[in-house]
Amino acid sequence: MKTVKLPNDINFTKNWAEKYSEIRNHSVEICRPLEIEDYVVQPIIDVSPPKWHLGHTTWFFETFILQPNFPGYKVFDEQYNFVFNSYYETIGARVIRTDRGNLSRPSVSDIFKYRKYVDEKMGEFFKSGYLNESLESLIELGLNHEQQHQELLLTDIKYILGHNPLFPPYKKENISKKESKKNPQMINFPEGIYEIGFNGEGFCFDNELGRHKVYLNEFKISNQLVTNEEYLQFIEAGGYEDFRYWHAEGWEWVKQNNARSPLYWHFIDEKWLNYTLRGLEVIDLNEAVCHINFFEASAFAAWKGKRLPTEAEWEIASEHFNWGERWEWTNSAYLPYPGFKKQSGAVGEYNGKFMVNQTILRGSSIATPIGHSRNTYRNFFPTHLQWQFTGIRLAQ
Structure with missing residues (x-):
């Protein structure tokens, strides 16, 4: 299908809590077909374990929105800044990219608890009086950042499963957009x-x-x-x-x-x-x-x-x-x-x-x-x- 430029549906007039929840839930849905073992694999440096994507996108909202702008907010775990910082030198030390697959801890269940905790706090933040236009721009960046990682999630999942000798399917149904091929010119x-x-x-x-x-x-x-x-x-x-x-x-x-x-x-x-x-x-x-x-x-x-x-x-x-x-x-x-x-x-x-x-x-x-x-x-x-x-x- 032809991709056309549409008015962006993430803007200041929308319900931020609803849009936040919609995008965050989609990341979880992408991972739903996985077995627990699939969440922790890193076959090559360019592929991050699915659980790391889920943690990193959560860290973004905790680090850039909640910690500096929501008085009284307590971080979920002090070690997570080291674990889930990707490449931000400004934010401090981090696990090097090649070692993300060595992170047997935090567990997958810990990371889902982390997501739930941050999502609940973001829900409280949206209802508070601390949201302003400059923070809306940062939230918009965070949501687009999460969507980037949704694409990386699917790409990395395919690499993980596609290099399993059993070639397990991710989904049985066809999820690709089929183009009707015309005479090339x-x-x-x-x-x-x-x-x-x-x-x-x-x-x-x-x-x-x-x-x-x-x-x-x-x-x-x-x-x-x-x-x-x-x-x-x-x-x-x-x-x-x-x-x-x-x-x-x-x-x-x-x-x-x-x-x-x-x-x-x-x-x-x-x-x-x-x-x-x-x-x-x-x-x-x-x-x-x-x-x-x-x-x-x-x-x-x-x-x-x-x-x-x-x-x-x-x-x-x-x-x-x-x-x-x-x-x-x-x-x-x-x-x-x-x-x-x-x-x-x-x-x-x-x-x-x-x-x-x-x-x-x-x-x-x-x-x-x-x-x-x-x-x-x-x-x-x-x-x-x-x-x-x-x-x-x-x-x-």
């Missing part, structure tokens, strides 16, 4: 001066601000994402064995990891299978290819004699094609927009300090919560990562 855009960046009412992250003009040469962009069938043709043509299509760093990644296919693809009994959230299935050739890193996306584009779009091209063109099925790699580095300034304090660590060695992705994916996508959203990841719901749209 390239949409032409003339050279000229365009504007990109967030503009209007509603929430956005600070890295989207600073709407500005960009000059673009004439370009073309596909109205469709690359499918599994197209990517399989790349594999069968020896795409992973031919260095000519790869960046130097990408070719090193291929050799070091013996890469031969996207993440979750398995060649078993002479056929390609794919681990999905429904379990291990025969690859659907019509689905958009998924779990591709930047190196793979660029190599495929080179093999096709095309390229990846820049983030400016993608944003300008986004009104003319459907998006929202996969996060789409661009050929743009994650850099600040003109006039970008980091905010003071811990909130200023949210985006700005990551503006190096990262590549921009645009759009959203089947894992993105409803209402949490817009065509100015600037997602970013290192070039080698495959575990997010990423795909390919070609340009030339």
